[in-house]
Amino acid sequence: MKYTVVLNGCSRNIYSQAEETASFVAENLGSAPPGRCILFYSDAQNKEELIALSPAESLLLVKVKQRDPEYYLSLLTGLLQNDTSSLYLFPGDLCGSELAIRLAHRLGGSSLAAVEKIEEDGEELHCYKTVYSGYLRAQLSLRQKPYCLSIARGGDTRRCRKAVKVLKFEELDATGFEKGSPLGEPEYEEEANGGLELEEAPFILVAGQGVNSREKITRLKEIAAEMGATFGVSRPVAMSAWAPLHSLIGVSGVITRPQLCIAVGISGAAAFFAGIEKSKYIVAVNIDELAPLVQSADVVVIDDYEAVLEELCRLIKEQPSLP
Amino acid sequence: MIAMNILVCFKVTPDLDQLPPDGWEVDRAALTVETSFVKAMINPYDESALELALRFAEDAPGPVKLTALTVGDRSADRYLKMLYALKFDRAVRLETGADLRFTPEGIAAAIAAFVSRNPHQLIIMGRQSGVGDNAATPLLAAEKLGWPCIAHVTEIRSLQEDLLKVRAQADDGFLSYAARPPLVAAVGNVPHAYLRVPTLKERLGVREKKVEIVAAALPAEEGAGCTLTGLDVIDRRRAGLKIEGATPQEKAGALYELYLKERLAKL
């Protein structure tokens, strides 16, 4: 199956985009002929570094002047008019998942978001993804080519990243391109570290609604810092604006993959759990023995989180070799 | 001044977190799960969309007409009536009788067809809802209408007549647009956006208002769609080892000594 990977090199999460798609390609398209990658970038980017990130042997670097999805979409629609790929792969981030669905429509194909795995089967492509807010896994079959898929985030990116040598390299300067949509160019506001730090963190502390006030969340954030953990929260906490949006973990936020995750005051709804599922080791602290997370953690403490975390923090800080 | 017509699309979904672990039983033949016993709610993203629309209407310099639309069954009617009480001008339900779980194409087509018969300039809807988890309907609606679309929206304001300020989450920050309608806004995570509650008086005031129920056939199995061919419960169980101890401090101590110390050292 001929495939093309599309990456957004203007975004600072480009590394995880590249790793995620490379690992998906390695696991699902190992036997397919070498694919192609289209990578958008703007001036400020380090080109050499971007080239090294390509998950495919053939690379098209497209220099752009705008970094919004609507712009990419117009550009792609033009670029791919005569392309013969039957599969377009996008990372599972906000931009990629939007582009996949909309591009499929423009190319007359079919699409699916957050796909974990694919199997080609004659005239069909079977795709696996979680549904029912993360409680179930569905097999959904697509028939109409080209297939435009965004990948489920948080794939096991470290395991199968093998260096791909770019054999064919092209460049395109699209800075003169007008997207022809009434949407003006957006202003971009950078966030200090966005969710990127959380995504990469080896050790995270996550707080849920059981930590029931802004003050207590703030205290836990301090504890996280003292323990050397990156801090994240569940959706209700972020929706109360007790913590910034980029620290939201779960299907609506960041998918983490730490070595160690300590989750306190979190019930463990599937939509949340998807965000810590890739953790090597999960510790849950909950007063309720029946909370779903108690079953999905490696080790649990059934108690009030406050005293437990204060003490844990003290013990970790006392340790001579801080993480 | 001509009123700006805003369409807000929403979906009523079961609150799946209420289903007990042993309640997840897949009917192998029909590929369904019985969820009708759990409480229904407005999909959280759509709830934000509805509230954003109400705030937009309150603050807009010109007149605004709000239409609430759902594609779904009669379980949505009580929410539509509530939206009348919250000053939505129209509350419409497209009745299809179809299985809507994995048909974002069809739902988007139904929405687009509605808009072509009932002109609107702005569509606001949640980015994703919790049974199909398709995350596609607003995007496809925009494509079908040929409208621009902004996804992961966190804020919509009126800058001046016919010019909107839309803020959206991006992967490494935020994008702020000055946009002119028509536009589809797919609402993402919006802090502080619980839907307001109508008073009894407001509800009484609209008691006679009828939800507009329109029969709509979903376009027959479009090629672009997908077919559900399998459905399985995900087993997420891990060891769940319980730490014993008389006090929280003792438990923290045991947790640290037995399970964390070494792991932390290796980080």
Place this chain on the structure above:
Amino acid sequence: MSLTREQIVEQLVGILGEDNVVTDEAVLRQSSVDRFRRFEELHGVFTQPLPAAVVYVHSTAEVAEVLKFAHKNLINVVPRTGQTATEGGLETAVANSIVVDGSRMNKIIKLDTYNMQATCQCGTPLQVLEDQLRALGYTTGHSPQSKPLAQLGGLVATRSIGQFSTLYGGIEEMVVGLEAVFPNGHIARIKNVPRRAAGPDIRHVVIGNEGALCFITEVTVKIYKFMPENNILLGYTLDRMKTGFEILRQVMVNGYRPSVARLYDPEDADYHFSHFSEGRCVLIFMAEGPKAIAEATAAAIKEIVARHPECQEVDSRYIQVWFDNLNWDASDVAEERAEILETKNIGNTTEISADWEKINVIYEACVERIRREVPDMTLVGGHSSHSYINGTNLYFVHYYNVVDCKPEEELTKYHLPIKTIIVEETLKAGGAICHHHGVGKYRTPWIDQEHGSAYYILETLKRAFDPRGIMNKGTIFKG
């Protein structure tokens, strides 16, 4: 001469040590109110006099020392444990009060499965006790919605009641013995016996005292075999509350004891059961206990309901899922707070009781008056959740949008007028104005009317046990 704030704190530190005396301003503010004033609290507005300190006690002896000190120096004391009080019982009505927190007295002293009783300290969360009992195959039978938060001291002090009360009774039927400390430092232990006729039942001086007579330090409750496998849930929708009350009455009068017997009016049902109630009332039963009894009870209920053709049975799975998600823990409280702050929509409850003849009269009068007289209401409804042979309770639920008023005016504009209506109509009909949340501080104005000529007995208790009036001023007793 009364002591200054600093002197009070200093002496408390002398009694309990620095670690157990909290004077942090934020804590004091939080400790000056309970859920009754949570709208103010959420907005960071505190209108009540600040206490001098919150103190943590660890033993009965410490409680006695603190009370003696307060007694001697005329300092108001507010006992507390789980802090789920809803009626102002935790408000510090007097400046420089001492809030005595028993939550760290949380040992389970004995689970006696031979004599079927469990003894624990006042700060034991009911959930913890219940979990340990269930692991052994037993239960207290007590299951208030606040089970994850409330603790035994408070549960006894408020005469609380749980969802299974129609079988197990309220807390007063569960407590077999207890220990309490009186203002003069006297420690009274009421021994655990099955029954006695050794004068009036003195347990009832302590149970329901809301911290206005004594501090409860230890409680022994009955336990029962836990047999959830025999539970049978039944659910119905129906048109009229009147029919529902009549069914409840027939079930009780004919000698059946379901553990759960609940009747929701259409508004309240819409709030909880909109996915199946379709604008009707909802009636719920659970039969439990030994298999044969559970089955016989369920069969009898079915037969009684069948005589009322307007009842339509619903799948019991609706009821099961609702039941599994019913209780409130800290995270639910957090979620509620976030919602109130954003939507300015807040809900409260008022619970009363009356005999079968009067209950529907009160229900109709209250709902009608609140709707008519109080502005900005978003929900006025209620349910009956605890039935007896001679009558039942009504749990009014009232939600409103707080419009055009300062946080500190919310009470006078909405909450108090609603309470007043419910109390007035209940007194008029001859019901009881407090069914299970206690009197707190906002139903005290009517406490003498509630008791009539019997108020003499109640009032005398206060004079006898708290002659200097240092216990939780304004709670239950006037002035």
